[in-house]
Amino acid sequence: MSERCWLAIGAAVYLSMARPAIARAQSTANAMARAQSTAQALANVDSLAAVYSAALAAEAEAATASARKLPGDTIRVGALLILTDARLRDITRRAAANAWGVLDKMFGSTARVLASERFVIRLEVPAPKNTMIPPPWVVAPATLPQQIELTHLSGGGISNVYRTPASNESLLADALSRRAAELIVPTLDTALVAWLGDASSAWTLAHMDREDVYRSLALSPSPAALDCLGGAITACRAVLALDDISDVVGTWYVSPESRRRIVQTMQSRIRLGPASLRFDACVSGRAASVCDSILRSLPREAIAPPLPSSARADFMYFAIGRGGAESFPRLNASSGSMSRRFATAAGMPTDSVVSSWRSQVIAAAPPPITMPTRTAWMALAWAILLGVVATRSSRWR
Amino acid sequence: MALTFKRWFAIAIVACAVITLAARSRTASARRVDAVSWFTVANQPRLSSSRTFFELERAIMRARVLQRRDSILPLLRGTSAAPELRIGADIPAPLRAQLERAVARQWALTVGSPPGDVRVAILAVLDTAPLPYGIGRGGVYARIARHFIMLPSSTDQRTCLVVVRFISLATTREMNEWRKNTFKRILGPCAFYAAFGKPGVAIETWLRGRRYDLTYNASWNESSVAFAHSADDVLESTTFGIGLPFDAVACMAGDRTRCASIVTDTTPLNAFYTPRTPMSPDLITPDDLWGAGFALSNQWFLSDLVHDRGREKFARFWTSPSPLESAFRSEMGESLGDWVHAWTTARYGSTHVGPAPGWVSAIVALSMAAAAVLGMVWFAGRRQVI
């Protein structure tokens, strides 16, 4: 055997013995590299923290000490605790009373969660740009007397700021109740929130416009909505989604024309890219089978309900009104279908609540358009005037 | 004073000169205003606290994920045959089951039987520890759940690690949304690594340059769904199709020379959304991608390529040692630009750019004008004045 062969065998033996050691060495090197990258990441945190602290300190110094002071007056209405200054005390008190009235009526004892929150209402001040100094930010309030600012103190995070014209009490109350509702809604039962939608405006409608509810029922693309107006309580339950519906398309949009109309209302979501051909075939070509296939291809939550959430909110508000004190907490705490939950909240069978609500909606139907006497006289006067002018005209040339 | 030709011409020349000068002077004043407008704030030399806060949050998050990695890697015992789940004891059973189902489902639909050199581990933790330095949980850190992916090059060279971090377990709308968006693509690039092994050097460099965005949605069992907007809708939108790079628009308009760059470009696509300090080259945060990419369809790019060309061809491309474009051409039989063109137009449709009218429109318009002239000539010949 040649020397080269011996060398090759020797090398093979060495490598087979050394492989675990090489693997161990590689593994150790990897572990060291990883530890190093983690250490670098931690060092990066420390250096950034130093920069952050310095920036914060510089910005805090830039804002004057007096400007950072919170307003001195405290107003407590129900569970609302509001800091304000002397000039806004009266308007804030009235707005808070209005807002609490809405919140208490809507949420009952559930609104107590607001007790741990603090609101600030003051004349608007410009916020320093790009700062993490906790709100409210203040610079010389007297320079901007036109607007009122409403903020919410929330542990240093960025808070939404509402601005309303100064001395507009109802707008301020509305902003306050909305902000408060935004804080309450996340604590509510998710199924209830999903049923109504999480837009805070739906939860705090101080004056429900039942005429609009009538209109949305009368003009809904769903035949079930018209059936509801006609007196079918089951149809009312369906359009309000009080029961679990396995086939929403078949329940809400039973006629081909209604399916075409609902597809048309979802234009912005459906008429996209290649799907626009199918959309046009359904809406313009009136191909019922295409409308059906479009609707069947959509997930249940994408099918637009027959009534807007304001109508559901109106129904909820009505049911709570029937149930007396603490009916909202009962609604929130209950479980099962929405139908059963409303029965629990209102303290009566769901059909009775629905029937009474429907009567109220029909009673709120807008009056037929009539012509005022004054307008009729005015039209007649114009006709006479124009007639006189015409008889005085020169011959045609 | 009659408007003679000389006067007319003089007035025209002087007025045009005035208009040009006026437009230029308006430009100069506008430039001074632009110098302090919002999009230049990020370039100010002095860092504001809010900007630093954002960076600090990200740095903390990164350090914590790396610490999790260091602690979990020595404990992993799994092989590349199946994903290994390590779910914290404080994760409730329903969420744990959902997570397990999501991983198993994506694995079965995509990876199947892996080639064996990369294993996948999923770590799910509840992170309620307060942040250091007394900072509150604001901006990015306040998201209820996030998932991070670490590729083998930043672990032990053979493990692709998915870290799912919850800061709360409340069943909120945000949590539901996150689950809906994330669970179906939870493995992200790890699915590619598990199914096809480590990529070739050039391919890996390319993917890393783009933060692996083309691999986020590994679901090659199906073609990607139709995207949100047609090309013309995007171009007519008020903000000129945020997210669509100009090269993508040009590509859809038929300029194939600009197609490949849609996927090969490694510069940040949208400077406004891109953080100043990236987390780490191999620490991927798919949740951060919203707002970047070509209207988010980039996530499906490689998945669609696998779906379109089959696993075998793609595997050869994935592991090819050649540069990207030549590897693509040799394995797929066409240029990268051509495939990108076909893929883009299949999803967005085609469009045209520039002011030139389409040929058909021009021919229709000119035919109409010619018909009007012929009609006029015919009418003129018959005219009688009484």
Add this chain to the structure above:
Amino acid sequence: MFRQIFLTQWKWTRAPLLIALLAAFSIPLVSLSRDMSYTQPIWDARDLLDRVRSTGVAYSALAAALGLVLGLSAWAADHRGAHVYALSLPIARWRYALYRLGAGALLLFLPVIALWLSALIATHVIVIPTGLHAYPNALGLRFLLAAIVAYTMFFAVASGTTRAAAIVLGCIGVALTTMILLADTAIGRSLIDWAAQALFAWPGIFGVFTGRWMLIDV
């Protein structure tokens, strides 16, 4: 003969032509007057495109107005003189009409050239962001095409009797008024949709006036 007709038409239309020329020269420069420096290409470029697009309607409106003014004024004097002058000329009537058409078309080139020069100046002055291109020539050509189409249409309409022109223009007015009055009804909406698709959408009769009049585009 053509020269004489050209000179008379020039005299009739030089004042509105001057206004049209200045308007045509202004549009490209005004649309780009704010865009000189780019430090953040992507974001600014999108902003620039939005602004360029928003001025697009001005080009088609000017082309239509130019065609209307030149087309109607070409025949105004003949109508006033009951066409006695034209019929007294020793040339065929159809040839005379073509001379009138050609003279107006030549005059049309003045604002078109002004627009093209302005587009060239504007795109030369600004720094075009990476990934975008300027299309001054294509824009000028398109403007020429749109103006010629509008001009020939209105010229043909005006070449008939005043009564015929009034009927055609009146029909257009009635159609527009009906659409506006019916705009809030379902019939009106579908009618407007149908009419807009047939007239303006690709490859509609007036498709040359609509679409993207982009001096700068991808």
